[in-house]
Amino acid sequence: MHTNFTDQLGNGFDIQSVPKRVVSLVPSQTELLCDLGLEEHIIGITKFCVHPYHLKSVKKIIGGTKKVHYEKIKLLQPDLIIANKEENTLEIVEELRKICPVWVTNVITFEDNIQMISDFGKIFKHRTEAQKWIDKINFAYTDFKTFVAEKxxxxxxxxxxxxxxxxxxxxxxxxxxxxxxxxxxxxxxxxxxxxxxxxxxxxxxxxxxxxxxxxxxxxxxxxxxxxxxxxxxxxxxxxxxxxxxxxxxxxxxxxxxxxxxxxxxx
CATH class of the missing domain: 3.40.50.1980 (Nitrogenase molybdenum iron protein domain)
Known part of the structure; x- marks a missing residue:
């Protein structure tokens, strides 16, 4: 497996094998992981991770996006934590890095979003699924720009x-x-x-x-x-x-x- 990855803040990662125990600290990223067919890899989520609906009853809740239970996360023994620059504080990310690597996304533009989906596809060896979503989203984006052009x-x-x-x-x-x-x-x-x-x-x-x-x-x-x-x-x-x-x-x-x-x- 290609082992060198860089998150959206420029942090380098040496990922030797596909992460199998993932904690997601961001609701929209939890939803994305599930849509990429990676639900079984998720072991911990926030109380705000409401899509898909059933997830909260089958995954461990580790707090919110601004306040997490470090001990609960530690006990889950994750091999990757997925965070976001805006949703989670630097203090939280630095504390969690003591447990395992923390991948931080930074999604401001449409292009950043496509990059994030592509990154997840590579990290989890789900490139085909990621590309399907990227193609669908790009198609809808082009269609919408045509729709809104006259507005x-x-x-x-x-x-x-x-x-x-x-x-x-x-x-x-x-x-x-x-x-x-x-x-x-x-x-x-x-x-x-x-x-x-x-x-x-x-x-x-x-x-x-x-x-x-x-x-x-x-x-x-x-x-x-x-x-x-x-x-x-x-x-x-x-x-x-x-x-x-x-x-x-x-x-x-x-x-x-x-x-x-x-x-x-x-």
Missing amino acids: PTQKATYFIWKNPYMVAGSDNFINEMLKLNHFKNIYDDKGRYPEIELKKMRIEGDPDLVFLSSEPFPFKEEDAFEIGRFTHHAKTVFVDGEMFSWYGSRILKAFAYFKKLHERIG
Whole structure:
């Protein structure tokens, strides 16, 4: 087996044999591993790894994405832990490296996502499965770009949190998905996930669309009412956060979802 691999942060790995005991710290990457036919290799997941649905009843839960139980992971004796630069902290990754190698992904763009799928295919010797997914995703991506080509660009704000109010800024996967949809993020020059004041929203960009995500904070009707008081003419739209923020194989479903979203917006 080819033994030298490099993760998306540039860390080198000498992997002598296919990892058979894997702990996944990222929900979308857990889903991808299963879609690549690698479910039996997974021994530990986070409480947020909700797809596929049955996984939580058959795999060991090792905490969340920001807080993990090191002892539980150690007892599982993993030979590889899969993490992500945004989802997991550097402190967690460094602590886990004392147990076994930690592969860290860094998915911001569509191309980063394709790279991650390809990497997993190589590490786990599932190149054919990985390539099938890459082909399907690339086909759907090309199709969606054709679909969206005629759509006008609309100014948008994508809310992810309340108390304090936080939105998606730049340099993250959500913003890439907004751009792909011809939604111009009014906060893409304010850092990655800026805190904002509702009363300043109109001066800071006056969005046409206000997206309220289902995760990490589940926005409700009363939130839409509250936020709506501070927008001029914006249409408030509840969106499935998984479709905008989960990468991996989930993006294939996202393209179909985005088409329906454009129909809803009109």
